Amino acid sequence: GIRRVYAHAQALAQCHEWLNKNLPASVERVSVASNAEAARMAAEDASAAAIAGQAAAERFGLLKLAENVEDEPNNTTRFLVLGLQDVGATGQDKTSIVVSAPNRPGAVHYLLEPIAANGVSMSKFESRPSRAGLWDYVFFIDLEGHRQDERVQQALKGLQERTSYVKILGSYPAAVL
Template sequence: MHIENKKIGYFGEPGSHTENAAKGFFEQKANGGFKIDYMSFATITLLLEALLKKQIDKAVLPIENSIEGVVTLSIDELINGSGIKIENEVIVEIRHHLISVGSIKEVRKVISHPQALAQCSKFIQNLHLPLAEDRIIAAISTSAAVKEVAKRNDPKIAAIGSESALRIYKRDNCELEILAKNIQDEETNKTRFFVLGHENNPWTGKDKTSIIFGTEDKCGSLVDVLLVFKVLGINMMQISSRPSKKKLGEYIFWVDIDGHREEKTIQVAIGQIAKITTFLKILGSYPKAE
């Protein structure tokens, strides 16, 4: 029997929270039906380029955190991406750990992804790091931070990352250890990830739809859009804005709504909103994460 191979791309180095989300989702879906090859990408831009060129079948990237809000890089790339659809969402509980080769008393610098650094800001503050410009170092991902700490082998620098990243990079440096567990500021730290592809999902009855749109720079233009949802009784689950990058003060809005694009009420709403916005794009309808 021929078993199909699926290529799944994800943002970050091996051991990242995004890789964990990808594996948790697809290994449950596969159930022996297809083989999975995972591919890591250093940037979200490269990940989505590979998806557009069909070098990978699906892409997984972080989109929103319960503490720090939306991941702006992901939203910007999705706004500009052509032909990419949101097929699923995955919600993962995030546990951050302080990882290094020495003791916690020796730590003078902390490196991680900016989102992770922000999610652990209280813990970092309590470390009482020296007031040096480079005491906080941004990395492209949490797993890249752990990889860097393993490479440097310096007890004065610690990474904020996952236990899976520790297991991977401990092979390169056996002295790598968790110095402090669960250092995130909030116990309810969760991140929402998108599974992206090229397909439109069928209606399931438990769906949400993501759209982006632009409005004219005039009084009440955004309110007019929101009133469409209110009048039609559509629950708006999330709204965020990003600069259009074309004109100062001009914004693009991202909205998640309850329902599927094939539902009559959603179709009516989309039709009405298209008439009162400068542009409108449906990013996808997909099942709500459990």
């Protein structure tokens, strides 16, 4: 009886093959702002389902029809809590930043040199198209260490000298897995 599935676009993409295999082609896939919003919308539509987490299912009174619907079981989704408070160093921290680089040969190498030169390890490096123009990207980087650490401070200073856009999202205790 499912006629549509609500989910964030990323969740729909990460579950594409499972949906193809387990639902008729006639089931509409509707991209929404978040998986929580998908759960809310499914709760209001008896002919709909949502790809969402257990907490959203419980909050909106949904029944779990299937689990582990991702195409790649080793894929993980990260959620961030952003605020105005500064979190002090714990000794096991990460710093998340967003930077841009011009579209020219060697630009990313040039951009990353201060990170390597200061002995700072990256635990994440991801590119996303920017809204500035075609072939223009921003890079999401997680650095190991707190922005108050001397090595991280020097790496950030070097980045700021090499690009016009560096946004420090924040430093926070590293997750224990």
